[in-house]
Amino acid sequence: xxxxxxxxxxxxxxxxxxxxxxxxxxxxxxxxxxxxxxxxxxxxxxxxxxxxxxxxxxxxxxxxxxxxxxxxxxxxxxxxxxxxxxxxxxxxxxxxxxxxxxxxxxxxxxxxxxxxxxxxxxxxxxxxxxxxxxxxxxxxxxxxxxxxxxxxxxxxxxxxxxxxxxxxxxxxxxxxxxxxxxxxxxxxxxxxxxxxxxxxxxxxxxxxxxxxxxxxxxxxxxxxxxxxxxxxxxxxxxxxxxxxxxxxxxxxxxxxxxxxxxxxxxxxxxxxxxxxxxxxxxxxxxxxxxxxxxxxxxxxxxxxxxxxxxxxxxxxxxxxxxxxxxxxxxxxxxxxxxxxxxxxxxxxxxxxxxxxxxxxxxxxxxxxxxxxxxxxxxxxxxxxxxxxxxxxxxxxxxxxxxxxxxxxxxxxxxxxxxxxxxxxxxxxxxxxxxxxxxxxxxxxxxxxxxxxxxxxxxxxxxxxxxxxxxxxxxxxxxxxxxxxxxxxxxxxxxxxxxxxxxxxxxxxxxxx
Amino acid sequence: xxxxxxxxxxxxxxxxxxxxxxxxxxxxxxxxxxxxxxxxxxxxxxxxxxxxxxxxxxxxxxxxxxxxxxxxxxxxxxxxxxxxxxxxxxxxxxxxxxxxxxxxxxxxxxxxxxxxxxxxxxxxxxxxxxxxxxxxxxxxxxxxxxxxxxxxxxxxxxxxxxxxxxxxxxxxxxxxxxxxxxxxxxxxxxxxxxxxxxxxxxxxxxxxxxxxxxxxxxxxxxxxxxxxxxxxxxxxxxxxxxxxxxxxxxxxxxxxxxxxxxxxxxxxxxxxxxxxxxxxxxxxxxxxxxxxxxxxxxxxxxxxxxxxxxxxxxxxxxxxxxxxx
Numbered sequence: 001x002x003x004x005x006x007x008x009x010x011x012x013x014x015x016x017x018x019x020x021x022x023x024x025x026x027x028x029x030x031x032x033x034x035x036x037x038x039x040x041x042x043x044x045x046x047x048x049x050x051x052x053x054x055x056x057x058x059x060x061x062x063x064x065x066x067x068x069x070x071x072x073x074x075x076x077x078x079x080x081x082x083x084x085x086x087x088x089x090x091x092x093x094x095x096x097x098x099x100x101x102x103x104x105x106x107x108x109x110x111x112x113x114x115x116x117x118x119x120x121x122x123x124x125x126x127x128x129x130x131x132x133x134x135x136x137x138x139x140x141x142x143x144x145x146x147x148x149x150x151x152x153x154x155x156x157x158x159x160x161x162x163x164x165x166x167x168x169x170x171x172x173x174x175x176x177x178x179x180x181x182x183x184x185x186x187x188x189x190x191x192x193x194x195x196x197x198x199x200x201x202x203x204x205x206x207x208x209x210x211x212x213x214x215x216x217x218x219x220x221x222x223x224x225x226x227x228x229x230x231x232x233x234x235x236x237x238x239x240x241x242x243x244x245x246x247x248x249x250x251x252x253x254x255x256x257x258x259x260x261x262x263x264x265x266x267x268x269x270x271x272x273x274x275x276x277x278x279x280x281x282x283x284x285x286x287x288x289x290x291x292x293x294x295x296x297x298x299x300x301x302x303x304x305x306x307x308x309x310x311x312x313x314x315x316x317x318x319x320x321x322x323x324x325x326x327x328x329x330x331x332x333x334x335x336x337x338x339x340x341x342x343x344x345x346x347x348x349x350x351x352x353x354x355x356x357x358x359x360x361x362x363x364x365x366x367x368x369x370x371x372x373x374x375x376x377x378x379x380x381x382x383x384x385x386x387x388x389x390x391x392x393x394x395x396x397x398x399x400x401x402x403x404x405x406x407x408x409x410x411x412x413x414x415x416x417x418x419x420x421x422x423x424x425x426x427x428x429x430x431x432x433x434x435x436x437x438x439x440x441x442x443x444x445x446x447x448x449x450x451x452x453x454x455x456x457x458x459x460x461x462x463x464x465x466x467x468x469x470x471x472x473x474x475x476x477x478x479x480x481x482x483x484x485x486x487x488x489x490x491x492x493x494x495x496x497x498x499x500x501x502x503x504x505x506x507x508x509x510x511x512x
Numbered sequence: 513x514x515x516x517x518x519x520x521x522x523x524x525x526x527x528x529x530x531x532x533x534x535x536x537x538x539x540x541x542x543x544x545x546x547x548x549x550x551x552x553x554x555x556x557x558x559x560x561x562x563x564x565x566x567x568x569x570x571x572x573x574x575x576x577x578x579x580x581x582x583x584x585x586x587x588x589x590x591x592x593x594x595x596x597x598x599x600x601x602x603x604x605x606x607x608x609x610x611x612x613x614x615x616x617x618x619x620x621x622x623x624x625x626x627x628x629x630x631x632x633x634x635x636x637x638x639x640x641x642x643x644x645x646x647x648x649x650x651x652x653x654x655x656x657x658x659x660x661x662x663x664x665x666x667x668x669x670x671x672x673x674x675x676x677x678x679x680x681x682x683x684x685x686x687x688x689x690x691x692x693x694x695x696x697x698x699x700x701x702x703x704x705x706x707x708x709x710x711x712x713x714x715x716x717x718x719x720x721x722x723x724x725x726x727x728x729x730x731x732x733x734x735x736x737x738x739x740x741x742x743x744x745x746x747x748x749x750x751x752x753x754x755x756x757x758x759x760x761x762x763x764x765x766x767x768x769x770x771x772x773x774x775x776x777x778x779x780x781x782x783x784x785x786x787x788x789x790x791x792x793x794x795x796x797x798x799x800x801x802x803x804x805x806x807x808x809x810x811x812x813x814x815x816x817x818x819x820x821x822x823x824x825x826x827x828x829x830x831x832x833x834x835x836x837x
Contacts (some may be wrong), residue, residue, distance in 0.1 A: 056713065077715040088713055094706035096773040101699050106715050114694040156714075 007032050007195040008084065008164050015048055022048050024219045025062070026172045030164055030195035034185060037206045037227070039200045040216035041296050041461050046199050047088075049216070050166055054086045077106075083162025085154045087170055095142025095149075100124035102141050104155050116142035127155055130180055146246060148176050154182060157508065158189065162320060165189065166197040166323040183209055200281050201297035202478075203232060215239055233500040239295065240463055240496065264321055266424055266455060268307065271316035276302045279315050280481035282474075284424065284455040289446065291466040292459040293495050294476030300459045301343055302479065304428045307457065308340040309333040334367055339417030343428040343459075345406070352402030356394050356412055357383040363416045382449055386415035390445065406485040410442065418449075425449065426457045433464060443468060475499060518549045519767030519819060526812070527786050534789060544672025548665075550788040551678030556581060556740040556752075558681040558784045561766075562688040563732030563760040565780045566725050568691070568763050571705040571772025572628035574616065574729045577736070578689045578755035579639035580610050582748070584737025586643040589651035589747025599657045607734045613639065614730015618723035632726075636756070641747035650748035658745055677739045684732065688777040701725060705772030761809050762787060765816050786812065 009029035015022055023045045023067035028035050031290060040046050051057045053064065062069050066082055073079050079086070093102045099119045101108070109119040111152040117138075124137040131151050141149055156172055165186075172180050186196055186209065198210055206213060206227065213230055215222040215238040222238045264286045272279030284290055294300050305311045307488035309327035317324050320336065327333045330340070350359055361379040366372065374382075383397040390411045394404055401412055410430060430442050446469050450456060460466045466473060473485040475498045485494055535542040545788050560577045567574045584606040591602035617635050665673040693699040700721040703711040712718050734757075741747055766783030768775025790808050794800045 076713050077717065080715050086713075092710055092712065094703050094708040094710055094773075097699065101702075102714075105699050105703060106696065106717075108696055108699065114690065115696065115699070117694070272513055 006065070007033055009065045010049065010053060010062060010494050011065070012057050012062040013049065013052060013064075015045075015052060015057060015059050016394065018381070022219045023059075025053070026216065026219070027220070028053075028214055029226075031212075032163070032193045032198055033190055034211040035190050035196045035198055035209055037210040037213045038197055038216070039201075039213060039235070040204075040222075041207065041239060044216040045219040046216055047168060047218075049169055050086065050088075050197070050199070054084055054166065061431060064274045080160050084164045084166065085157035085159070085161025086168070087150075087157045087331045088167040088168050092153050093149060093156070096140060098139060099128075099135065099137040099141050099144070099152055101125060103137075103159065127159055128152070131155055131185065150174060151178065151182070158185065159307040161194070162194045163193075164197070168199045169201070170198075171202065173199060179205070199496055201295055203235065203295070206235075207232070223484045233496065236295070236496055236500040240461060265319075266321075267319045269317055269319075271306060271313050271318065271469070272304055273302070273311055273314050276311055276479065277306060278480040282307075282457075282481075284457065286423070286455055287450055288451045288471045289450050289456045289458060289469050291470030291473040292457060292476060293461075293463065293466055293473055294499060296461070297479075298476040299479035299481075300476055301428055302459070303476070303481075304340060304342075304426050304459055306380060307333075307424075307426055308338055310340075319470055331366075334420065338426065339363070339406070339420060339422035339424070340426045341410070341413045341417065341428060343432070345409055345413060345432075350409050353400050356392065356401055356404070357397040359412050360386055360397075360415045360419060364419045365419055382419055383415075390415055390418075391441065393433065407442070411445075413446070415440075422454065424455045426459075428459045429461065430458065431460065431462060463495050467492050467495065517767075519769075519816060520776050520782075521766055522816075522819060523767050523779055523782045523786070524804075527782050527789065530789050534793045534796070538793075540794060541792060544668040544670035546672070546792060548668060548672035548674055548678060550785070550792060551681060552673075552675045552743070553790045553791070554784050555675075555677040555681040556736040556743060557762065557787070558781065559684045559739060560733050560736040561762045561780045561784055562684050562777060563729035564756070564759040565688065565763050565766070565768055565775060565777050566692070566701055567628075567729045567774060568760070568768050568770060569705045569706070569775045570701045570722070570725050572621070572722075572725065573632060574614075574617075574635075574726065574733075574762070575629065575632040575756050576613075576635035576639055577729070577733045577759055578752040578757075579636045579643070580613065580730060581737040581740055581752040582750070583639040583643045584610055584734045584744055585741040585744075585751060586646050586651065586747040587751050588738065588741045589653050590646055592655050593651050593652050593747075599653075599655050599762050603712060606738060607731060610734025610737065611727050611731040614733070615723050615727035617730070618726030621726065622719050624723040628726075630815045640749070646749070647747075648749060650746050653741060658742060661742055662745070674787055676754060677742055680735075680739060684735070685777060685781050688780075692777050697721065697724065700717065702773060705774070707773075758787065758809075761813055765809075765812050767816075770817075777812035 006029040009027075011027055013023050013026045013028075024047065026049060028038070028049060038046050048057065052059045053073070055075045055078050061293055063356055064073060065071065067375070071082065073082065076086075081284060084405060097105065103124045104120050108115045109123065110116055110253065111119070122138050128135065128137065128180050133148065133151060135144060135148065141152060150170065151174070154167065157167070170182065174182065186198075190196060198206075200206060210227050212224060212237065213227050214224040215235070217239065260326045265283055267283040269281050270279045270280065280303075282290070290301050292303060302311070306313055307327075309329050312328045318327060325336060325338060327338065333340070346352070351362070360383045361374055364382070365374050379398060386392065387394065387397060392408050394408060401409055404412065427446070430446070444454060446458065450469070458466065458470065467490050470490060471486070473490055474481055475483045475485065475495070477499060483498060485498065513679070531541075540546070552715060560581065563654050564574060564577060587606050587609070588599065588602045591597040591605065591828070593600050612634065617631050620626055661676050665675045668674055692701065700711070701715070703716045704718065704721055708718065740752060742790050744751070762783035763775070763780050764770060766776065766779030766781070768779060787805065787809060790805045791802070794802050794804055
């Protein structure tokens, strides 16, 4: 371990939240004069690792070294004193303070014991000039676009960081020219000997900018490699957790024949929303499972939100069985027989303090309207039926859902929607964070529902899993639907190639 | 954001219009005499309201203000009247205690993560109860220092009297403006009110700032108590009941958002002035019940909360249009 030359290194970092291990013995180091990409899917532990390095969280185990000396980073202020500047993902700054105050809060220039405003604003202007930003720095930050706010956050962090700069998804809201400006600055800082940690899900940016790449998956270190020696396809397989070499077996699993189309179809045509997903066509027949594959940030969840009316589309139309329909709110979607099991079960799915019975009855009750309350007896019957049908393991149906295991919580959410007898079920990462046994059961359930004639859209980053049940697979990248695999084309290999091939194609496009 | 200043301008406009209307009806109200009385009569309210402004900008609330005013008043009366302390010594003791009291509440709010509403509600009962434990009667203060200070004033052009306590209030407002806009502490207060988590991530000393904010409010409530005792020459445990609500009203009418993050100390001064103008009008009129002040303040509060709501909705819609999905 070459800790001697590292600016900051984390060794064997362990961190658990509520008994769930989110970082499990992760090693990570930043050398002077390098840009180091930290990659991984959602829940891989990137943000937690950053928050441990910057003192937001304290590790349960492991050591952080600064130039070889073990340190305890007490809090964010302390991290700044140690020369580690950070732009966090969940932006960020304070919209109610002026731009200049945001840049200099806590270190405003003083004169006669008071803040020297004009001096502060002069410095703020000079600082932002490096980024080609010319704005009124005495105006409230909230007045400016998200991109400007993001650049201000970056300028602040760069200015603060003595030796290490951490950027968590800094380019998400920047356009191409702004990204180029930022990259030019980062390269300049690197050449000055600063160590930069760069978290992103744009693979082309990783190759355009970074020297080394570290990949995390499920809280574990997959590996750290030189960017120049790591082909994109291999990087994708590191992130998605599957070696290409072993991918050849079992691809010929029996494929469901294409369904007897026409008539009973839900058709989205040219459906899209600016800054969310580019317009796409999607047609789903009864008994079809459309898998959606793509890396984090490729527009997977955005697609689900659009289909379910959480975000209103700004282009396109929808027809159900040939008749035009509109889905502008989840409520309208439920009326049409749509259902969505969201990605973040804990915050968007279950109501933790309510019982299993109440959680299952929720959607059906919502559809009936609040005036016609479902009698408890009817709710109990419903709950009993689904507890049996889906094999939900709970001591009784009055137990608060938060005490159930992840897999059983997921089944409760599924039961809630199945109770409404939906015709289109959208599942966003249905198997995330649940144990292997429950995993298999959910997959079996998806297959069964499909045989019963339900239409399903399943979003998953588990490639093996998605190949197991999909009739067709959508490939997403950069918030666009880039292609579709059907029938015999569906194999983990092909999916990975499709994602990576397009990645390198657009990478060449970017560098050209 | 010009939106941000809008409530303040609205308040200023209302104050000017209200004053204009009063003057049209009673030309005598246009004099420095009235101004002087207005300052003197509302001195304790104004001083306490400055502390409340900081608390509310930081996203908190302090319900203990009125009780602390009563407690300091009683304490001073007892120290001076029964134990023969010099008033200045009594003032120092009272200010020290009220500051510590505020700091203690701030510490509980931060370290035990209890809502400010509950903590200061407890503080309100505690301070009020303590004043009653000391005495249940009104204790007059007959010290000569009091009569000296009461007779001191600066004669403004036009014959109005700027008394010591009226002047003190103006000084406190001036200090408050400087503190809010020209010190690091001030920017921390706004930062806390804007977004506590972001503030923490940006390295704002959240704990120290929270404690200091409530200590400041405690200190200014104590100072308001001192002023109130000079104003009334007495200490009475039942005095200043509900003053915290008057100060909250002045702060909100002054354009400070109850959700924190935006507001101006100067706005609070206008808020206090509006309440004073209404009272003066009632005095001039002579037939109206003084409770009309409360009714008008109530109506103004509704109007301002509605205005703020609309502004928040408008600006969040704008922000929503910009934010990526």
